[in-house]
Amino acid sequence: MLQDHQVIQLKIDRSGERLDRHLARVLPELSRSRIQQLIRAGLVTVNDKPTKPGMFVEAGMQVTLRIPPSPSETPLEAQPFPLDIVYEDDALLVIAKPAGLVVHPGAGHSHDTLVNALLAYCPTLATDESNRPGIVHRLDRDTSGLLIVAKTERALEHLRAQFKQHRVQKTYLALVYGRPPTPQGIIEAPVGRDPHHRQRMAIISGGRAARTAYQQMASLGDYTLLRVSPETGRTHQIRVHLAWLGIPVAGDRVYGRRREQVAMPRQFLHAWQLSFEHPSGIRLSLKAPLPADLRAVLDALARRYSVDNKEIAQLLGE
Numbered sequence: 001m002l003q004d005h006q007v008i009q010l011k012i013d014r015s016g017e018r019l020d021r022h023l024a025r026v027l028p029e030l031s032r033s034r035i036q037q038l039i040r041a042g043l044v045t046v047n048d049k050p051t052k053p054g055m056f057v058e059a060g061m062q063v064t065l066r067i068p069p070s071p072s073e074t075p076l077e078a079q080p081f082p083l084d085i086v087y088e089d090d091a092l093l094v095i096a097k098p099a100g101l102v103v104h105p106g107a108g109h110s111h112d113t114l115v116n117a118l119l120a121y122c123p124t125l126a127t128d129e130s131n132r133p134g135i136v137h138r139l140d141r142d143t144s145g146l147l148i149v150a151k152t153e154r155a156l157e158h159l160r161a162q163f164k165q166h167r168v169q170k171t172y173l174a175l176v177y178g179r180p181p182t183p184q185g186i187i188e189a190p191v192g193r194d195p196h197h198r199q200r201m202a203i204i205s206g207g208r209a210a211r212t213a214y215q216q217m218a219s220l221g222d223y224t225l226l227r228v229s230p231e232t233g234r235t236h237q238i239r240v241h242l243a244w245l246g247i248p249v250a251g252d253r254v255y256g257r258r259r260e261q262v263a264m265p266r267q268f269l270h271a272w273q274l275s276f277e278h279p280s281g282i283r284l285s286l287k288a289p290l291p292a293d294l295r296a297v298l299d300a301l302a303r304r305y306s307v308d309n310k311e312i313a314q315l316l317g318e
Contacts, residue, residue, distance in 0.1 A: 005043070005066040012061040019046070020053040023063070024154070030067075031157040038065060076133070077111060080120035086286055091155040091279050092148060093122070096288040099144040099266050104132045118149060125149070126156040137163055137233065145172070145271025146288045158279040163233060169275040172228040172238060173290060173316075174214075175268035175297065176247040177257055179224055184215040187241040191234040200254060201236040203244045210234045212241045217315050220298070221305035222261060223250060225315070227272075238269060250297075262300050265293045290316055 010026065017025075020039065024032040036053045038044050043066045044051060057063075084096040097103070097114060104115040118125055118134055125134035134149040136159040150156035162168050192207025194200040211231040218225040224247065230237050239255045242248055248256035251264030275285040290298075302309045 008065040012057045015058045019055045031153040078120035079116035081117050097147045099142050102141050103138045126153045142266045143269045146274045155279045171273035173270045173272045174226045174228045175250040178247040187212045201240050220301040
């Protein structure tokens, strides 16, 4: 049934260009790979006849695209609630995700996720077969900080390619229990599903290659504030790597200590800085200040261990 398909009709304005390139140029909301998929599926016709992505167009040709609705097992519901938007333009937006918010619907979380809020804010978000409109990368539920959201399919494709090629620079703030073996270093150990606890990740020989760089920022008694940069993006990578090194993230109820010396509202992990290439070619560098709940933890530790809070503020760029 094609009755639910979006129909786009246009007239070719110049000759000598591949059809897929031409359509990607005049329809920036669609990526070239998406256009090729539509052509191969017979959903693009030229002068009412099926065609191929590599055909060369001529001025005056009539092109019709029939774009099917994105498949999903359960329709996503738009739920408006406030978003902390750090940056926005026609291609993408970057938000500061609060702790406690699940990024996308899944088992046990069909509503009240970031995706539900994003659909209310921007109903035309880029989507694909994953049923996660706009989502380029993820943060754990209890991790706060910067998250990129693509508005167009072209932006989605461009940004995902950067993450796949490890060209996005991500910097987290992590408070850990203990001292790292060196003030700065690189953790390189494969991460995979824990064979004994399927809800957890672990360092295992058959895991996926993972690499995390860290740098000590401040000592707060038995705790250490680190700047952490994951060079790969494995599930729970930072938490697993730091725990494996013997310095678990403070407040981590899965990989950390059972008891902390000060009250921890959640795991102390915050996606602090992001640097990436915008689809336009411009490099963007953004920062999300440390949320109040985690800042209060640092204040409490500074008082407890007589650390100058001004030094911490300076380190955080406050």
